[in-house]
Amino acid sequence: MQHIIDRFISYVIIDTESDANSETTPSTTKQWDLAHKLVEELKNIGMQDVTIDDKSYIMATLPSNVEHEVPTIGFISHFDTSPDFCGANIKPQIVPNYDGKDIVLNADKNIVLSPSYFKDLLLYKGQTLITTDGTTLLGADDKAGITEIVTAMEFLINNPEIKHGKIRVGFTPDEEIGRGAHHFDVAKFGADWAYTMDGSQVGELEYENFNAAGAKVTFKGKSVHPGYAKGKMINSMLIANDFINELPHGETPQETKGYEGFFHVHHLTGSIEETVLELIIRDHNKKKFEKRKELIEKITRKINKKFAKQFGEDIVTAEIKDQYYNMKEKVLPVKHIVDIAEKAMKEIGIKPLIKPIRGGTDGSQLSYKGLPCPNIFAGGHNFHGKYEYVPAESMQKAVEVIVKIAELTAIENSARK
Known part of the structure; x- marks a missing residue:
């Protein structure tokens, strides 16, 4: 799990705050810093067809390792962070074996992350939490999702006995300002369906939004x-x-x-x-x-x-x-893609929390562009502010879900043949 923590921290310390007032894509030049890092990392772990276009959209392929025909699936996350709160000079803090008590984020400013206010903290007693230092957001939205996708692809590459079809991954800029899918080339991506790893609590599975x-x-x-x-x-x-x-x-x-x-x-x-x-x-x-x-x-x-x-x-x-718009209209006709994700969670011991998103993701726009795209938990809480945190164990669980979805897609498709 330390590998996941280290990878996540290497992403969040890079400032990628987007800017709604900018007319460029990406909206801030600093987003390129993480984009270029991700391209090199995808190449280093063994992904193929790694590309980045002139607007910083990243795509890569993990080829199928089965002989039978399997649908091409995708996993998508965004690398920008919200302009709602400071995203520069992020100094993550590690809280091992969380004891269920108040966490002092910043003693000088008397900023405390308390379960008396944020009750979800108590779900993670005994786990390793990654928090802010009280002066910035953390960036788990959605660098936790990127961490999980990269780690899952690395795991599949290193464990070829796990059978899967062709997998495409995509990383986008400017999701936080509503433009993450604007220049996403669905035809180039070439997936039958995809999942955004952009939810919160472990178990969240969402296919309807505002x-x-x-x-x-x-x-x-x-x-x-x-x-x-x-x-x-x-x-x-x-x-x-x-x-x-x-x-x-x-x-x-x-x-x-x-x-x-x-x-x-x-x-x-x-x-x-x-x-x-x-x-x-x-x-x-x-x-x-x-x-x-x-x-x-x-x-x-x-x-x-x-x-x-x-x-x-x-x-x-x-x-x-x-x-x-609400992606439900586009996902219901292919509801089996939600069923696969639900089954994946159950098989690894996670209780699915199927509920509407009180917001939107790249997936809502992508669904209307022809790529049905439900949303899966990334593990973070209290996004867009100084109280943001993510349990390392939640990111590990998300990695396992990605791997299991890839496996089930290949197995279930084979069973239908």
């Missing part, structure tokens, strides 16, 4: 000296506040779970003359998703009507862009 959209709402105003503002000033910040208050109460990320959708206001910047509100819209149900987008437009029209005479033109504009 329908997602982003909205940018701009509010105009009129600035007048406050002493003479009666009937003249229009404060765009207050209009933005009215807009937010029109959204359904209780339908926010912190107040919803499971299949419940939400509106999430994540950025608000403004002055009297102009305020810009950014929010995301999420729902598993396609009809409810469309109604949520319609509500944004309805509120916009209501406010414009209210200020039409005073302002003389539209005082609010809303730009809504779809981001990705």
Whole structure:
């Protein structure tokens, strides 16, 4: 297991934070640092057809070692980290034989990872945890997934008695800003189906996710000296506040779970003359998703009507862009690919946790590009922040799942012949 820990740490100490404001792919040049390292590592362990394109998408092949026909399967992870929290100068801390008590991440800043708040910690008593030092995120999302895929391929190469078909692996940039699958060449990848290793807790197996959209709402105003503002000033910040208050109460990320959708206001910047509100819209149900987008437009029209005479033109504009859709529609027709992953987990003693993703992965976009792609746990918790951690044992379990899926795909396909 030390081999997995060492490999994981060698990845997370490389800063690969993506940038939503960049128009390039990858969105940050520093992502190339890990991309080039991964290319060399894939070659060193014995993978074939290792390629990297001009946008840093990496692909590689493990050839089949059976004579009968087997579907080509793939495993995919992303190497960028979220811009939501600092991803530079990561200093991982190793906590062996976790005792179930508070973990002091940073004594100087009094930052503590506590099971009294993060109850999932108690699932891992006696295991080896890898944490942050309290000043950065860790990057287990999704460098744990990359670690697991590389390690599983290395294991299969070193143990040729384990039979498998052709396996393709793919590593992508910019997943955290919603672009990970934008330039992914599905035809070049050439897999019948794939799995993203991008989930959290051990056992997670997901094939349905949110329908997602982003909205940018701009509010105009009129600035007048406050002493003479009666009937003249229009404060765009207050209009933005009215807009937010029109959204359904209780339908926010912190107040919803499971299949419940939400509106999430994540950025608000403004002055009297102009305020810009950014929010995301999420729902598993396609009809409810469309109604949520319609509500944004309805509120916009209501406010414009209210200020039409005073302002003389539209005082609010809303730009809504779809981001990705629920992969369930594309995966259900090939549900056996989920069944194989579920069986793999059961055969190695893992209880599958089949549930909807309260978010999205590259797999949701790839499924709509013709590559059905359920999501499997990578083992990390508390992504995108200083409390992020991953148990080394969870990464080891994910490696075993990958290997078992490869084995079952070959065996079950042979049995159908």
